[in-house]
Structure formats: structure tokens, C-alpha cells
Amino acid sequence: MENYHYPGTDIQTSRLALGCMRMAGKSVAEAQAVIEAALAVGINYFDHADIYGRGQSEERFAQAFKQIDCDRDQIYLQSKVGIRPKEGMFDFSKDHILKSVDGILRRLETDYLDALLLHRPDSLMEPEEVAEAFQTLKDSGKVRYFGVSNQSVGQMKLLQAATEIPLVFNQLQFGPAHTLMLDAGFNFNMPNDFGSNRTADILEYCRLHQITIQPWSPFQVDLEQGLFMKHPDYQELTKEIQEKADQYQVSFEGMVMAWILRHPAKMQPIVGTMTPERIRHNAEGLNVDLSRQDWYEIYRAGGRPLP
Numbered sequence: 001m002e003n004y005h006y007p008g009t010d011i012q013t014s015r016l017a018l019g020c021m022r023m024a025g026k027s028v029a030e031a032q033a034v035i036e037a038a039l040a041v042g043i044n045y046f047d048h049a050d051i052y053g054r055g056q057s058e059e060r061f062a063q064a065f066k067q068i069d070c071d072r073d074q075i076y077l078q079s080k081v082g083i084r085p086k087e088g089m090f091d092f093s094k095d096h097i098l099k100s101v102d103g104i105l106r107r108l109e110t111d112y113l114d115a116l117l118l119h120r121p122d123s124l125m126e127p128e129e130v131a132e133a134f135q136t137l138k139d140s141g142k143v144r145y146f147g148v149s150n151q152s153v154g155q156m157k158l159l160q161a162a163t164e165i166p167l168v169f170n171q172l173q174f175g176p177a178h179t180l181m182l183d184a185g186f187n188f189n190m191p192n193d194f195g196s197n198r199t200a201d202i203l204e205y206c207r208l209h210q211i212t213i214q215p216w217s218p219f220q221v222d223l224e225q226g227l228f229m230k231h232p233d234y235q236e237l238t239k240e241i242q243e244k245a246d247q248y249q250v251s252f253e254g255m256v257m258a259w260i261l262r263h264p265a266k267m268q269p270i271v272g273t274m275t276p277e278r279i280r281h282n283a284e285g286l287n288v289d290l291s292r293q294d295w296y297e298i299y300r301a302g303g304r305p306l307p
């Protein structure tokens with residue numbers, strides 16, 4: 001698959017990104033092998049957050065990247081701010097955003113981020129304050145593009161109304177076992193649980209405004225229940241994906257990616273594996289042309305009947 005030009009940016013890169021949440025516990029050599037495996041399959045967009053391993057993931061990434069013969073301007077670095085785990089709160093104040101970005105740049109050993117996302121909605125957000133923080137970061141050259149994560153339509157509109165800087169990403173969980181964004185659309189105006197619109201048309205909003213959705217944890221059921229492949233409720237789904245993978249002659253992980261990439265919203269899945277071979281397997285999905293019928297069969301195998 002050709003590199004893709006992400007709307008509202010000059011970023012032209014693979015449809016897959018590598019998430020570095022699980023890099024903290026790795027040695028420099030292991031992290032190096034992971035980054036090299038990603039680069040070898042054309043993945044040069046890396047997702048971070050200041051809280052991953054309490055900053056260790058960013059540090060480990062920088063230590064490993066230094067060992068690789070690749071310049072900073074050949075990769076894209078994204079990180080996220082706004083969660084304060086120690087204090088048990090979210091914080092979108094200007095002061096916290098600016099300080100956090102300085103910490104990120106120091107740990108990643110870089111002068112700039114390609115993208116900065118607000119990690120989880122802060123109900124005490126003052127949109128004008130965030131707008132000022134974004135403008136300061138943009139003017140200083142510390143951040144090129146901005147976005148959000150886990151935000152609703154209303155939250156995005158509220159923030160966007162305060163700034164002319166476009167929000168170009170929203171990072172949301174999505175995968176074959178986590179399809180809330182689709183279920184509500186299929187079951188609109190139906191008296192069943194699938195029709196309960198937990199995601200409030202965020203998929204359609206992002207498509208309308210050319211905001212790229214970055215699906216996080218594509219192999220997890222949710223934050224607590226782990227991998228769907230090991231979950232008793234998703235054995236049928238796992239079997240179906242494996243059958244399709246065999247049919248298209250790709251790996252299981254490649255078929256999961258192909259299913260996400262088949263959606264016309266042109267999402268950018270954030271793959272989280274720290275195993276070089278699995279990174280290669282995920283990338284196999286870039287070249288699969290999944291049929292409409294097969295896409296629907298995988299959707300339904302997740303236990304979600306169509307109305």
C-alpha cells in the first residue's frame with residue numbers, strides 16, 4: 001500500500017503507526033530491534049504519551065533510536081499529555097501542557113513533536129487556555145500538529161471553536177472486538193443495546209471534518225479484559241479472522257489490520273506489539289484488499305447481529 005497523506009498535515013506515511021506504551025520495560029537493544037522492524041516495513045510514525053512507563057517509554061525510545069542509522073526528519077513523533085496519574089486527575093491547563101511538552105522533548109531528545117494529543121478529556125478544560133497553549137507550542141516550533149484522544153463530538157467542537165489550529169487526530173479504541181463506533185450506526189433507532197449511542201457519531205464527525213481516527217489497542221477487548229484472542233467471548237471471532245487470514249494468505253494480525261483499514265474512514269491503527277515478528281505480521285494487512293462480504297462476516301463474528 002502506498003504512503004498516505006494525512007488530511008490537514010504535510011505528513012505522508014504508512015497507514016500504520018507503532019505505539020510505544022509497552023517499550024518501558026524493554027532493554028535498549030530490544031527497543032532498537034522493535035524500531036528497526038517497524039522502519040523495515042515502512043512504519044515511521046511512533047505514538048507516545050508522557051505517562052507511558054512514567055516517561056521511561058519515551059526515554060527508551062530515544063536511547064534506542066540513537067543506535068539506528070536514521071535521521072529525526074525521517075520519522076514522525078507523536079505524544080500525549082493531560083493525565084496526572086499521581087494526583088488522580090486530568091489537567092489541560094496551559095501551564096501543565098507547556099511543562100509536559102518540555103518534559104517530552106527532553107526525554108525523546110528532540111526539538112519538536114510532529115503531533116501532540118490531549119490524552120483524556122478534562123472536564124475542567126478552559127478551551128481558550130488550551131488554544132493559547134497550542135498557539136505557543138506552534139509558534140515556538142515545538143509542536144507541528146494537534147489532536148485529541150478519547151474525545152466526543154461535543155468536546156472536540158468546544159475546543160475547536162476556541163482555536164483556528166485544526167484538530168487533525170482523535171485517538172479512540174477500535175478493533176474487531178471493540179466496535180462501539182459501528183454498532184450504534186447499524187442499530188440507529190432500534191430498541192436494543194447495540195443501538196445505545198455511546199460514541200455519539202464520532203466516526204461520522206471525524207469523517208466529515210477529515211480528522212484521522214487512530215485506533216488504539218486494536219487487539220484488546222477493552223482496558224481491562226485483555227486480548228480478544230484469549231477471551232472466551234471472542235473465540236468465534238478469532239476463528240473467523242484466522243479463516244480469512246488463511247484465505248487471503250496473510251497472518252492473523254495482518255487480517256486484523258486489513259479489517260480496520262478496509263473502513264473508508266481511513267484510520268491509522270496504532271499497533272502495540274513489541275515483538276519484531278508481530279510488527280511484520282501486522283504490516284501484511286497493508287496489502288490486503290478485503291471484500292465487503294468478508295468485512296461484514298468478521299464484524300458479525302464478534303457477536304453483533306445486523307438488524
Ligand SMILES: NC(=O)c1ccc[n+]([C@@H]2O[C@H](COP(=O)([O-])OP(=O)(O)OC[C@H]3O[C@@H](n4cnc5c(N)ncnc54)[C@H](OP(=O)(O)O)[C@@H]3O)[C@@H](O)[C@H]2O)c1
Binds near residue numbers: 047217252270273
Ligand atoms: N489514547 C489512549 O487512551 C490509549 C490507550 C491505550 C493504548 N494507546 C496507544 O495504543 C498503542 C497500542 O495499544 P496496545 O499495546 O494495547 O495494542 P495491541 O496491539 O492491541 O496490543 C499489544 C499487546 O498485545 C500483545 N499481542 C499482540 N498480538 C498478539 C498475538 N498475536 N498473540 C499474543 N499477544 C499478542 C502484544 O504482545 P507482545 O508485545 O509480546 O508482542 C502486546 O502486549 C499503545 O502503544 C499506545 O501508543 C492509547
